[in-house]
Amino acid sequence: MKKKIYMATAVLAAVLLSGCAKESDVQRYAWPLATSSPEDTVTQLFSEKFAEEVDRLSDGKMKIQVYPNSTLGGDRELLESCKDGDIPFVVQNTAPQVTFMKDVAVFDIPCVFDSIEEVRNKVDDAKFYGLMEDVYKDAGYKLLGYADQGFRVMSTNKNVTSLSDFKGQKIRTMENPYHMDFWKSLKANPTPMTFSEVYIGLQQGTIDAQENPYEVIVSSRLYEQQDYVVETNHLPHLISLIVSDEFFEGLSKKEQNVITEASEIAKKYAREQSDTRIAEKIKVIEESGTKIVPMSDELRQEVRDASKGVTEEIRHSVSKDIVDAYLEQ
Numbered sequence: 001m002k003k004k005i006y007m008a009t010a011v012l013a014a015v016l017l018s019g020c021a022k023e024s025d026v027q028r029y030a031w032p033l034a035t036s037s038p039e040d041t042v043t044q045l046f047s048e049k050f051a052e053e054v055d056r057l058s059d060g061k062m063k064i065q066v067y068p069n070s071t072l073g074g075d076r077e078l079l080e081s082c083k084d085g086d087i088p089f090v091v092q093n094t095a096p097q098v099t100f101m102k103d104v105a106v107f108d109i110p111c112v113f114d115s116i117e118e119v120r121n122k123v124d125d126a127k128f129y130g131l132m133e134d135v136y137k138d139a140g141y142k143l144l145g146y147a148d149q150g151f152r153v154m155s156t157n158k159n160v161t162s163l164s165d166f167k168g169q170k171i172r173t174m175e176n177p178y179h180m181d182f183w184k185s186l187k188a189n190p191t192p193m194t195f196s197e198v199y200i201g202l203q204q205g206t207i208d209a210q211e212n213p214y215e216v217i218v219s220s221r222l223y224e225q226q227d228y229v230v231e232t233n234h235l236p237h238l239i240s241l242i243v244s245d246e247f248f249e250g251l252s253k254k255e256q257n258v259i260t261e262a263s264e265i266a267k268k269y270a271r272e273q274s275d276t277r278i279a280e281k282i283k284v285i286e287e288s289g290t291k292i293v294p295m296s297d298e299l300r301q302e303v304r305d306a307s308k309g310v311t312e313e314i315r316h317s318v319s320k321d322i323v324d325a326y327l328e329q
Helices: 002-020 042-057 075-084 095-099 102-108 116-124 126-138 177-185 195-204 214-219 245-249 253-288 297-306 308-315 320-327
Strands: 031-034 064-067 089-093 141-156 170-173 189-192 209-213 228-244 291-294
Touching: 031 042, 031 075, 042 064, 042 089, 042 141, 042 228, 042 253, 075 089, 075 095, 075 228, 089 095, 095 102, 102 126, 102 177, 102 228, 102 308, 102 320, 116 126, 116 141, 116 228, 126 141, 126 320, 141 214, 141 245, 141 253, 170 177, 177 189, 177 308, 195 209, 209 214, 209 228, 214 253, 228 245, 228 253, 228 297, 253 291, 297 308, 308 320
Parallel strands: 031 064, 031 089, 170 189, 170 209, 228 291
Antiparallel strands: 089 228, 141 209, 141 228
16 A cells, blocks of 8 residues: 555656656656556557557657556546546546446446447447536546447356346346346346456356456456356447546647547557457457357347346436437437
């Protein structure tokens, strides 16, 4: 804990100095960008590409240093530090942001999209994106874009070919009420568990299944303890790039343009990398002997119908305009 406090203090000092101490219009210290994700992830690639493009587009006059793997704190700490401007940039999954911005729960509506291209078109849609920009701004952040790690899928030791196959399965979820209610709607038994305990939980039979994007299933070797990966594709795993709104507004117009352009380039790059990596992860899983199970259109519709109550639940807590824009075809 002390190490993180000292690190955060050093980072804050760097941020403060970088704003006022420049030589030949070049930053003396790099602005920090923090994530809670490991280095071998799309989150890291997104972050590094953004930092690289900021440097390139500013001709080396603007610098960003990436701190991965919770070096500067977990998701909650990073959100708090970003809002205060101590850590200007954060890249993270949208799920932890619901505590700070209840309207971000729109991304917890299950079974909305059939392809990741549809997801990307929606989050890039000017109307929907504008509404989400307002949500982040009201909370003290500037939204710079969404990349993703594809969809969340289910790994299990039971082949799922019908709705009844979900019944009774003890599946690990994040401690998110909407995620838990989704699995309850399928008659499964959702079990919140710290992620570090998931592999052992599967190994010892404490849980039967879990759900995550392909990248996590492979990086944590969860497939070693599972016979099947079922392509439920129930939720997109979105990754947001945000900056402290106060920090962003304190930049010159030219610097703001560099940040905005760099984020757009990095977003597209991260999406391309995600597609490539998912194909690679699927190959790793199949070569291990674990079977990939696509869901039939009929079963997908049954899951969508069974989980309509979760959509209605989210409708009651999220802005109507945002939900309508998200579900709009």
